Structure formats: C-alpha cells, structure tokens
Amino acid sequence: xxxxxxxxxxxxxxxxxYVRITDEVAAIVERSGVVDGFVLVxxxxxxxxxxxxxxxxxLIADIQEWLEGLAPxxxxxxHRTGEDxxxxxxxxxxxxxxxxxxxxxxxxxxxxxxxxxYAEFDGxxxxxxxxxxxxx
Amino acid sequence: xxxxxxxxxxxxxxxxxYVRITDEVAAIVERSGVVDGFVLVxxxxxxxxxxxxxxxxxLIADIQEWLEGLAPxxxxxxHRTGEDxxxxxxxxxxxxxxxxxxxxxxxxxxxxxxxxxYAEFDGxxxxxxxxxxxxx
Amino acid sequence: xxxxxxxxxxxxxxxxxYVRITDEVAAIVERSGVVDGFVLVxxxxxxxxxxxxxxxxxLIADIQEWLEGLAPxxxxxxHRTGEDxxxxxxxxxxxxxxxxxxxxxxxxxxxxxxxxxYAEFDGxxxxxxxxxxxxx
Numbered sequence: 001x002x003x004x005x006x007x008x009x010x011x012x013x014x015x016x017x018y019v020r021i022t023d024e025v026a027a028i029v030e031r032s033g034v035v036d037g038f039v040l041v042x043x044x045x046x047x048x049x050x051x052x053x054x055x056x057x058x059l060i061a062d063i064q065e066w067l068e069g070l071a072p073x074x075x076x077x078x079h080r081t082g083e084d085x086x087x088x089x090x091x092x093x094x095x096x097x098x099x100x101x102x103x104x105x106x107x108x109x110x111x112x113x114x115x116x117x118y119a120e121f122d123g124x125x126x127x128x129x130x131x132x133x134x135x136x
Numbered sequence: 137x138x139x140x141x142x143x144x145x146x147x148x149x150x151x152x153x154y155v156r157i158t159d160e161v162a163a164i165v166e167r168s169g170v171v172d173g174f175v176l177v178x179x180x181x182x183x184x185x186x187x188x189x190x191x192x193x194x195l196i197a198d199i200q201e202w203l204e205g206l207a208p209x210x211x212x213x214x215h216r217t218g219e220d221x222x223x224x225x226x227x228x229x230x231x232x233x234x235x236x237x238x239x240x241x242x243x244x245x246x247x248x249x250x251x252x253x254y255a256e257f258d259g260x261x262x263x264x265x266x267x268x269x270x271x272x
Numbered sequence: 273x274x275x276x277x278x279x280x281x282x283x284x285x286x287x288x289x290y291v292r293i294t295d296e297v298a299a300i301v302e303r304s305g306v307v308d309g310f311v312l313v314x315x316x317x318x319x320x321x322x323x324x325x326x327x328x329x330x331l332i333a334d335i336q337e338w339l340e341g342l343a344p345x346x347x348x349x350x351h352r353t354g355e356d357x358x359x360x361x362x363x364x365x366x367x368x369x370x371x372x373x374x375x376x377x378x379x380x381x382x383x384x385x386x387x388x389x390y391a392e393f394d395g396x397x398x399x400x401x402x403x404x405x406x407x408x
Contacts, residue, residue: 001137001273003308003408005376036139037270038176040310040372044383046325052233053182058213059225066207066226071338077330089331090338093367094229097324100176100236100372102268104141109266111180130381132374134309134407135270136139137273172275173406174312188369189318194349195361202343202362232368236312238404240277245402247316271406272275 004032004133010048012123018060019118021050021129025101026108028131035106037135042098044130047088047122049095055115067091088121095119103135140168140269146184148259154196155254157186157265161237162244164267171242173271178234180266183224183258185231191251203227224257231255239271276304276405282320284395290332291390293322293401297373298380300403307378309407314370316402319360319394321367327387339363360393367391375407 006028008021021041029039041050053059068087071094076086099116102109118129142164144157157177165175177186189195204223207230212222235252238245254265278300280293293313301311313322325331340359343366348358371388374381390401 001408005308005374005381036141038174038268038310040374042372042374044381044386046383046385051229053225053228054214056214056217058216059222062212062214062222063226063229070206070342076334078326078328078334080330081328086331086334089325090335092325093323093335096229096232096368098372100178100234102141102176102178102266104266104268109141109180109268111182111264113182114180128383130374130376132310132376132381136137172277174310174404187365189361189364190350192350192353194352195358198348198350198358199362199365206342230365232365236314236370236372238277238312238314238402240402240404245277245316245404247318247400249318250316272273 001136002034006131008129009126010118011126012120015123017120017123020055020115021118022116025116025131029103029108029133032133034103034133034135037103039101039103039133041116042130044128047085047092048127049092049097049119050099051095051117051119052099052114054113067094070094085122091121137272138170142267144265145262146254147262148256151259153256153259156191156251157254158252161252161267165239165244165269168269170239170269170271173239175237175239175269177252178266180264183221183228184263185228185233185255186235187231187253187255188235188250190249206230221258227257273408274306278403280401281398282390283398284392287395289392289395292327292387293390294388297388297403301375301380301405304405306375306405306407309375311373311375311405313388314402316400319357319364320399321364321369321391322371323367323389323391324371324386326385342366357394363393
C-alpha cells in the first residue's frame, strides 16, 4: 500500500475566485505511483472549498451569484471578532470543503464533464489544500 | 489490501428522480471481499448526486420541493451554451455528489435509518456512478 | 495496512447543539497507530451532521440562524409519519453528514483554524458517530 501527500498553495488576487485544479491533482496522482485507490483533495482553510463540477464560465458566474443569494454579505455575529468573512464560512458549507476522487488504472476516474475546482471565498492571502493519495 | 471497482448505470424516465441504491452498493461490497475499509459511491455526472438519508416518500417529496425553492428553474447564464439544466448543477452542490461509507465486519456500517440514494436532477439519459471499495 | 474503528455517542440536552469533537477524533487516530492515511468521521443518524469549521461562538450562532432560514421548522410531508423533524433532515444536507480527515506523521493534518464538530439537529436521544481510520 502506498500513501503520498502534497500541498497546493493559493493566493488569489480577488476575494472570490474559482480555480481549476484538475491537472495539478492528476499530476500528484501520477507522482504517487498509486494505480488503484483514492485521492482526497481538501481545503485546509474554512473559507475556501473544493468541488467537482463543470468547467464553463457562465455556470461559474451562476454559482457565484447563487451563493451570494444564499449567504449574503451582512453584519454577522462572527464579525465581532474583527473578521469580515462570515458569508465565506457559510458558502463553504454549501459547496463543501473537500472531494474524494477515485483512481483507476493510475488515473483520475472522473466522468466526461467532471473538473476539480478550488473555490476561494476570502482570498488575497496564502492558503493551502492538502492532496493525499492512498491505494495500491 | 484490496481495491475493487464497479459502476452503476442509470437512465431515469423523469427529469428528477430519487433511486434507493443501498442493496446494489451492499452487493458490490460483498463481491469485493473487503471486511474492513471504505466504499466510495460517487456520481460521475455533475447534475446527479449521491446521498444518505431516510427512505420515506413524504421526506423525498419534501427534499424535492425544498431544492426547487433553493435553486429554482430559471434562465441561467449556463443556458447560453444550449443547456437548460443550470438548476440541476446548483442542486448538486446542496446534496453533494458523493458519500464514503464505512465497511465493518464485511458489511456496510450504517445507522438504523441510513439508506443510500442516487438523486437525478437531469435524467432521461444514461449516467454512471462509480463504486470503489478499498480496505483489508 | 491498518484499519481501526471506534464509535462516539451523543445525547445532547437541547434539540439543536454543536459539539467540538477534534480531541476525541485525534485520540482515536493515536490509538489506531496509523501514521499516514484517512479518518472518516460520519454521523450514523440522518438528523445529525459532522463538519469542519471555526471554533468561534459568534459563528456557531450565525450558522444556526442561517440554517433556520434555509430550512425553517414547518409542517413537512414527513411529519405525517408522526415525526416532527423534517427541518433537521434538510439542514443535514446543507452541512453534510461526514468529513474525511487526512492523517500525516501520525496526527490530524488540519489547517490552523480547522476544528471538527458534531452538529445535532434533533437531539435529546442517543446517537452515534462512526470513526474509522485506514492507512499505514
């Protein structure tokens, strides 16, 4: 059995940003040497998410607008701590902070339209995603 | 260590449909020979979800109505591509496209009311779910 | 390869309650002897969730209020069965019932603000969470 871990770093220029990371994850899987198993892709910060969905600009704009409606910027209790990112924490629940991808025959076993994304909801600071591969 | 992979195919007759798949997943776990480990059940399409919840018709109707309220059918930017399923992508975020089930003593280690469901949000076409077992 | 399973029991005094369980999960990881792998923390009931987010009382109150807005208490179809917890099932979808945590160098590989929580939406009864460790 093999276990292999790498970290991806992000520092987006905008507060909210959606970054495709399929190729970076696939490269880590290849370096791991695992041919059958799982790769966990998980944000290490609580105002950033990782998800699988379509790589289409219109849809990404739809997601952003929809999330703003579900969790609008407003004066949250959390802001009494000096933070201003309450809505980013809530958006994180909707999108979820992690995905587990199957590896089959040494490659990501994804459907035809599935792409892996990092969703930043409180950017302009360095943040990390852990990518851990486990399998044979 | 063992890894075992199978795929479930779906082609629902309705655009939106909820299909119980606990027995199919349990059968794959049995065929895998794994007695202690995990089984990932993950939709390979981005307008279909996999979840664990109650097998009760009233609740399923509640879920469907609630999702329609959170992500209504409307004219999304995504539809400029020719698609008409923007709301299906958004519902997918709320339900999440995958679950990881524990296997203990060779069987699914679920609570008394936990059932596994495939939730189709844009059906009437062939779609696939990957089921991957990893363990000892 | 090692697999190790324990269960955490909860019986909250309130219907809705958020309980930090990072230390309990870390102790199970230590007892497992796994130095590199995954630990699944998954609610075994369908009206309780497990999530990773900030340990800050204001934010927890924000989450509770926000969930009440997204899935308010009302007369759901599910209540025809004699239950009164329809909203608890729906909140469970938003928060998700499980997390998969990476283990690196024998400890939980979490970011600086990541804490593990059990979220109870229909308490005052005994409920269980399965914690399963898999790795080397």
